[in-house]
Amino acid sequence: MFHKITSSDHSKTTIIIRLMVGMVFLSEGIQKFLFPAIRGAGRFEKIGLPAPQFLGAFVGTCEIVCGALILLGLLTRLASIPTLVIMLVAIATTKSEVFANDGFWVMMHGSRTDWAMLLGSVFLIVKGGGNWSIDKKLSKNG
Template sequence: MRADGSPAVICIRLAVGLVFLSEGIQKFLYPDKLGPGRFDKIGIPAATFFADLDGVVEIACGALVVVGLLTRLAAVPLLIDISLAIVLTKLRELRPGGFQGVQGFWGMAHDARTDFAMLLGLIFLLWTGPGRWSLDARLTNNAHAARNTASNP
């Protein structure tokens, strides 16, 4: 669980975490458009349950990513979340007739730009960790200091 990467990683953490945090909150603020109503419209069974679960995961894990706490662990459910979003909403647009009136690869690429950016941002965070400016780094540094103090009285 190394957290000694570049402090610039905070830019990716903020971009990815704040998007997920915002999207999760909006599922509860606008349930008909972005929460259970949308999940029902695209054919997800138990739409209320899954929309609420999705919102909670996006809020909780998005917040963890923003502050850099359990960053790699928080990235995993968000990777599942964004992968399902791409499969359930964006890949449909490749079918004849598209989805929501958009057709073909370029329409799908346009609509999925944020999803793909989030996917790659999460892969980056999983790979590199949260960076030096994170709670993970602070906790790791405190643990190392405590171990060093205990072994060198």
């Protein structure tokens, strides 16, 4: 089971996707604690999510931990699952109102980063951490 989680392809370019996804999630997670009124609990309260104080801290922590793991290429597939879920919830909760009020193209413009993070997470779940990852070293030794 552990070998399946840490296995990876031999791609040397997967690190580009890992850097993109990992840095965005790490940064956004940190900002949920630095600016809770606009990025964390306050934002979650504004869009009507339940238990915004808990949810802000929980999502921020998940983003920091998963972003760091993805950057390191450690348990990349596993760490990419919460990032995928976070992006699905983000798109569903924040972009449906934009779509209803402003239309499809405004929604698509406003969600370009969301789509990039969603598809980047899917890519990492499918491919793993790539050649330059801790996962790759672990799967060689396993």
